[in-house]
Amino acid sequence: xxxxxxxxxxxxxxxxxxxxxxxxxxxxxxxxxxxxxxxxxxxxxxxxxxxxxxxxxxxxxxxxxxxxxxxxxxxxxxxxxxxxxxxxxxxxxxxxxxxxxxxxxxxxxxxxxxxxxxxxxxxxxxxxxxxxxxxxxxxxxxxxxxxxxxxxxxxxxxxxxxxxxxxxxxxxxxxxxxxxxxxxxxxxxxxxxxxxxxxxxxxxxxxxxxxxxxxxxxxxxxxxxxxxxxxxxxxxxxxxxxxxxxxxxxxxxxxxxxxxxxxxxxxxxxxxxxxxxxxxxxxxxxxxxxxxxxxxxxxxxxxxxxxxxxxxxxxxxxxxxxxxxxxxxxxxxxxxxxxxxxxxxxxxxxxxxxxxxxxxxxxxxxxxxxxxxxxxxxxxxxxxxxxxxxxxxxxxxxxxxxxxxxxxxxxxxxxxxxxxxxxxxxxxxxxxxxxxxxxxxxxxxxxxxxxxx
Numbered sequence: 001x002x003x004x005x006x007x008x009x010x011x012x013x014x015x016x017x018x019x020x021x022x023x024x025x026x027x028x029x030x031x032x033x034x035x036x037x038x039x040x041x042x043x044x045x046x047x048x049x050x051x052x053x054x055x056x057x058x059x060x061x062x063x064x065x066x067x068x069x070x071x072x073x074x075x076x077x078x079x080x081x082x083x084x085x086x087x088x089x090x091x092x093x094x095x096x097x098x099x100x101x102x103x104x105x106x107x108x109x110x111x112x113x114x115x116x117x118x119x120x121x122x123x124x125x126x127x128x129x130x131x132x133x134x135x136x137x138x139x140x141x142x143x144x145x146x147x148x149x150x151x152x153x154x155x156x157x158x159x160x161x162x163x164x165x166x167x168x169x170x171x172x173x174x175x176x177x178x179x180x181x182x183x184x185x186x187x188x189x190x191x192x193x194x195x196x197x198x199x200x201x202x203x204x205x206x207x208x209x210x211x212x213x214x215x216x217x218x219x220x221x222x223x224x225x226x227x228x229x230x231x232x233x234x235x236x237x238x239x240x241x242x243x244x245x246x247x248x249x250x251x252x253x254x255x256x257x258x259x260x261x262x263x264x265x266x267x268x269x270x271x272x273x274x275x276x277x278x279x280x281x282x283x284x285x286x287x288x289x290x291x292x293x294x295x296x297x298x299x300x301x302x303x304x305x306x307x308x309x310x311x312x313x314x315x316x317x318x319x320x321x322x323x324x325x326x327x328x329x330x331x332x333x334x335x336x337x338x339x340x341x342x343x344x345x346x347x348x349x350x351x352x353x354x355x356x357x358x359x360x361x362x363x364x365x366x367x368x369x370x371x372x373x374x375x376x377x378x379x380x381x382x383x384x385x386x387x388x389x390x391x392x393x394x395x396x397x398x399x400x401x402x403x404x405x406x407x408x409x410x411x412x413x414x415x416x417x418x419x420x421x422x423x424x425x426x427x428x429x430x431x432x433x434x435x436x437x438x439x440x441x442x443x444x445x446x447x448x449x450x451x452x453x
Contacts, residue, residue, distance in 0.1 A: 030101075030191035032060070032094055036184045037082025038070035045186070048092070050084065054172075059095040063174060064440030066090035071183075073110040080137055083109055083185045089178040089437050092187065096173045098148045098256070100195045100230040103175070106185040108137035114183035119176040120144045122167045122208035123215070123436050124233070125223040125393075129179065137185065142222065143195055145232040146173055151248060153255045158247040162237060167439070168208055178434040195230040198410065199253045199301075201244055201292065202266040204237035204386060205309045210439040213366050213373055213381070215389045217309075217345075220396035228413040232256075240271040241288035250295065259300025262410065264399075265292050266345070268308030268327040269385065285327060289334045304408070305335035307346035309395060312365055312384035314358045320350040343402025345395065352394060352422040363428035364391030374438055390431045398422055 035045040046060070050068045054061035062068060068086035075081040084090075105127070107116045112134050118127040126142040149156040149169060159169060167174050177184055200206050206218040218233040225231065234249050244250060244267070253263065271285045289305070296303040307328045315321045322328065328346040335342035353361040366383035370376065387395065397420040403410050 030097060030099070032187075032189045034060070034092075034187045034189075035079060035082075036070075036084040036186060037072060039072040039074070039082035040078045042078040045078075048084065048187075054093045056095075060093065063091040063093040063172075066092075071109065075110060079106060079186050080108070080110055083183045085109070085114070085181060085183045086177075087181075089176055089434070090182075091174055091176055091440060092184075093172040093174040094189060095171050096146055096189070096191070098146055099191050100193070100197065101144045101146060101173055102141060102190045102192045102227060103144055103173075104139060104141045104188040104190075105175075106137055106139045106187075107183055108132040108135075108185060109183045110135055112183070113181065115180040116177060116182040116184070117179045117434050118142075119178065119436060120222075121146075121174055122210050122219065122439070123176070124208055124219045124231070125433070126175075128223055128433065132183065141227050143192070143225070143227055143230040144173055145197065145230045147232060147234070147252070147256075151252050151255045153251065155248055155251070157249055157252050160236070160238070162210075166208075166210065168233070176436060178436065180434070195228060196261060196410065196413070197230045197232050197257065198262040198264060199257060200231065200233045200235050200264050200266075201249070201253065202235035202264075202306070203239050203270055204235075205269065206233065206235035206266055207237055208233050208235075209386075212435050212438075213368060213388045214386050215392035216387065217392050217395035217399055220389075220392045221399060224396060224400050224415055224417060225410075226413050226415055229410060235266075238270060239267070241265075241267045241285060241292065242271075245288070245291075250292065254295060254299050257296075257299050257301050260302070260409075261299075262302045262304060262408070263292070263296040264304045264306050264343075265289065266306035266308060268324050268331065268346075269311075272324055272327055286330050286334055289331065290338060293334070293338045293340055302408070303338075303340050304406075305331050305340055305342040306399065306402075307331045307342070307344050309387075310346055310349040310353065312353055312361055314353075318358050320353045322346075322350075341402075341406040341408060343399055343406070345398055345402070348398040348401075348422040349395060352398070352425055355423050355425055356428075360428070364388065364394065389433050390426075390428050393431065393433075394420075394422070394425050 033045045034048045035041050036048045038049050041047045052061040054063040068084045068090045072082040114132045116130045120126050200218045208219045222231045293303045311323045313321050313323045366381050366386050368381045370378040370380050401420050
């Protein structure tokens with residue numbers, strides 16, 4: 001009898017679908033099935049209505065004061081009979097432990113069309129403008145990485161004030177449903193252990209930027225991968241190779257990484273400003289880069305050198321000039337010396353800006369007149385380092401091309417996309433994504449502080 005009892009406990013734990021009697025989920029629950037709407041609920045699913053507000057006790061629900069509408073179309077299949085939609089973006093959060101999660105969403109409406117864009121955590125693009133016709137339903141699956149400050153090998157990541165309330169560091173998996181008419185019928189979330197994790201180490205050109213209009217390639221690149229790959233963006237604004245290591249972010253990566261995972265390393269903008277020993281910052285940068293690669297290899301990871309994005313700087317002849325000194329060349333040499341793959345984003349972004357031209361290239365950056373964005377005020381934005389969604393999206397395509405040209409194992413997990421030539425980029429006028437609302441936690445604080453490198 002005792003053995004039978006123990007077997008039942010083990011079976012329940014493995015299923016990880018525990019729901020407490022009060023309707024709450026435990027802090028260690030790792031599997032969920034949610035039905036959105038107000039109709040009949042399918043067996044095994046938990047109902048989410050517009051009134052299901054997230055609380056720490058409940059552990060799931062519409063978050064950050066989201067308002068939405070339930071639509072009940074009736075019919076035999078509960079998962080297609082009702083849905084939640086809204087004329088503004090809405091957030092849905094679930095408390096989960098650290099790890100990679102397979103998220104499966106069913107989108108559509110039995111009687112109306114829909115267009116849904118899905119982001120996760122701090123504006124990571126997961127699904128881009130999924131269109132359904134009246135009566136059509138589409139099921140899509142993507143992978144979301146959840147990280148937390150504690151390090152299993154001891155200590156924790158030293159975060160800065162910008163990160164205190166960042167959605168990337170909280171206890172929740174948060175989804176943002178956006179678009180002309182998002183229509184969400186169901187959401188299933190399951191913890192998975194079989195994903196290849198791509199860890200991104202970098203600065204503000206890589207980080208998950210909290211607020212519009214800032215954006216980075218690191219938060220755009222998940223959109224280009226099928227399930228099988230998780231993107232873990234560990235980058236943060238203002239960091240160098242040394243401060244990434246010093247704040248225990250490399251320790252965090254190594255504590256959760258497994259053999260066969262990847263470490264993409266892009267630094268340079270801030271390293272350029274540091275004073276290094278002996279031969280200066282260049283030598284310190286080179287030695288630190290080699291250390292990152294050695295540590296990744298020791299863990300069985302696959303390191304990839306990514307050269308820094310070029311700044312928007314043109315000479316009198318209207319051509320892009322290098323403002324990063326010897327650092328892009330140093331990164332290339334490290335990759336060659338260490339025998340690792342290299343993605344030359346520095347060269348590709350220069351080609352990108354040259355193709356757009358001096359004036360038109362502002363459309364890839366945070367260049368906007370005053371009062372364009374909520375909370376901006378009268379002061380115009382003229383940032384020649386940081387990108388908007390269009391610029392970040394194009395650079396993500398460059399990284400994808402680098403994966404292809406290096407024939408990395410990740411290549412087989414890419415969604416079908418045509419070849420991208422940065423010398424012939426997508427026209428800025430043809431690009432559009434629904435705008436994320438101001439960070440629900442930071443409430444547009446981006447305009448109260450520099451974005452940082």
